Amino acid sequence: MADRPNVLFVMTDQQRFDTIASLGNPDLATPNLDRLAARGAIFDNAYSTCPVCVPARYTLRSGSEPTRTGLYDNTMPDGAHAAIRDRCGPYLAETMAGFGYRTWGVGKFHTTPWDAPVGFQVQRHSEELYESPAQRAGDAYAAWIAAEHPEHDWLEALMGERTDMYYMPQLSPLPADCTVEAWATREAIGLLDQDDGRPWFGFVSYIGPHPPFAPPLPYNRRYDPDRMPDPVLGDLAVDHLDQHLPWMNHLVYAEDVDPHRARALRARYYGEISYIDACLGDLLDAVERRPDADNTVICFFADHGDLLGDHHGWQKESFFEAATRVPFLISWPGRIAPGDHRSELACLTDLFGLATSAAGAPELRQGSDLLGLLDGTAAPRDALFGYHGRPGSRRFKAMVRTGDLKLIWLANGGHRLLFDLAADPDEIKPLQAERAGEADRLTALLTDRLREEGVDAAFDGDELRTFPYQEWPLTRVHQFDRSRGVGGFG
Incomplete structure (x- = not known):
């Protein structure tokens, strides 16, 4: 099988779907993403x-959804890393190595423990935070x-x-040639050039543009805040x-x-x-x-997006499009026609099947067959589901996307939001009251899927478990350099 392709996955952290110039954003320059988009297919x-760091990474490395990995937020119990592999099967890099691929990974892996192996023959970490002197010394x-x-x-x-x-808005404390990216x-580049006669599977996981938004010179002044769009705001309630x-x-x-700071943050982003x-x-x-x-197959994607002030929100962990929809480019000049725009529903879980299919040993797990979609031999999925927060808890919420409709279901209060994304791409006008039948239909799809997956905690009898609506108590997170003994202000 000497003609098996190389496979290169490139992931960014917290990059919105609408941040590629040639795909409709005139406010920023992305000549190389444009070049990659022109090289192949755009989903x-x-x-x-x-849509949060840890679960997203485990869906792509396991080929399985949170209903099987058991990860619905960034909290990862002790022993979960090995348990997920036991439950879902060998992780992707290990699987590709078993097919005879030379495997390597560089960047943010976000495992627990921080240096847990995920199957790469060469794995070079660059995690965001260092919890101990040993972790900082061990971070590549x-x-x-x-x-x-x-x-x-000396930098913390x-x-x-x-x-x-x-x-x-910040400036990188490092010059451009010293940043983690x-x-x-x-x-x-050094790893992909180390030929030994085998095809290779490589994974590059950039930490940016995850906040803090601190680009190096001269990118900190590349964009004028006064020319940035304001956040898209719905009704606050x-x-x-x-x-x-x-x-x-x-x-x-x-x-x-405030609005000026929001524009300045977008400029740095x-x-x-x-x-x-x-x-x-x-x-x-x-x-x-x-x-x-x-x-060489190249797939570019992000783990999730960032609200950037849209819907009165910052960060991720939301099922509004800005946080949960991601850029997703696939190229393979020997097989995939360039410039092919695809409307089928895709997700990070599909990446396991993409790599194994390219290697000639398709293993889709819970994903869909993207290469089959591209050559017309596989049917698209009818619906896509998303989950966040522990099922059975007030924080559990879910998404159903089918056709142009998207439902956001919230255990807190049992609220539902239904959007027609064709008519209302900014998700400003929820339609669950006017189109209750369609909201019920998507709720039934969610109910059936959770039953199929055996997520019993999500139910109270035959119905999805809900809770009287409550506002959550507020708190702060302090993220200092614990490797230097800094745990807070002062």
Whole structure:
């Protein structure tokens, strides 16, 4: 099987679906994402089915949804990493290695424990936070800074300040060639060039544009805040029916972001994306220098988006489009026609099947057959489901997307929001009252799926478990450098 393709997955963290210039955003420059989009297929309706860092990464590495991984938020019990593998099967990198692929991964993996193996033969970490001196010393990027650029090793926050500065416009404390994105790009290029006769499966996981929005010079001043669009706001009472939005706003000191600050944050966020786009250009150049460039599958995606003030919210963990819908590009010049826009529903869970199918040993698990969709041999999924929060708890919520309709169901109060995304792409006018029959139909789809998956905790008898509506108590998160003994202010 000498003609098996190389497979390269490139993931960003917290990048919205609407941040690629050639796909409809005139406010930022992404020449290399544009180049990648022109190289293959664009899935316009791709989702993170649990739009927060840890569960999203486990869906793609396990090929399984939260109903099987058991991860519905960033809380991961001790032993869960091994238990998920036992329950769902070997992780993707391990599976690809079993097919004879040379496997390597660079960047943010967000496992518990932080250095848990996920099957890569070479795995180089660059996690966001360091909980101990041993973790900082063991983090490949932080160790590189300490060894190669000790003049910067005094920094507590290599990627920008967090806590009360989480949603403040910032400048990277490092020059562009020393950032974690530049480091990951160089590491990846070195690894993809290490030919040993085997095809390779590579994974590059960038930390940006996750906040803090701290692009390096000159990307910090690439965009004028006065030319940035304002957030899209619905009725506050509707937007905050999902109590996770005001709770998360307060958690990261973003409960009172004014319009100017919102525009300035978007300008820095776009600066981060343009900087990562430049790094992606170096990665694409390295692929295209190879003689097997046309037999290399490249998939670009994000783990989830960022509300960026839309719907009176910041961060993720929401089923509004800005947080749960993601960019999703697939190219394979030897097989996929360039510039093909696809409307089928796709999600991160499909990535397991994409890689294994490209390797000639399809294993879809809970995903759909994206290569089959592209060549007309597989049917699209009828509906897509998303989940967040522990089933059976007040924080449980779910999404159903079918056709142009999307339902957001909330255990807190038993509220439902129904949107027609064709008529109302900004999700400003919920329709559950006028179109109650369709809201009931999508609720029944959700009920059936949870029953099929054996999620008994989500039910009270025959009905989905709901709770009297409550506003959630507010709290703060403090994210300092514990590896240096810093646990709070003072």
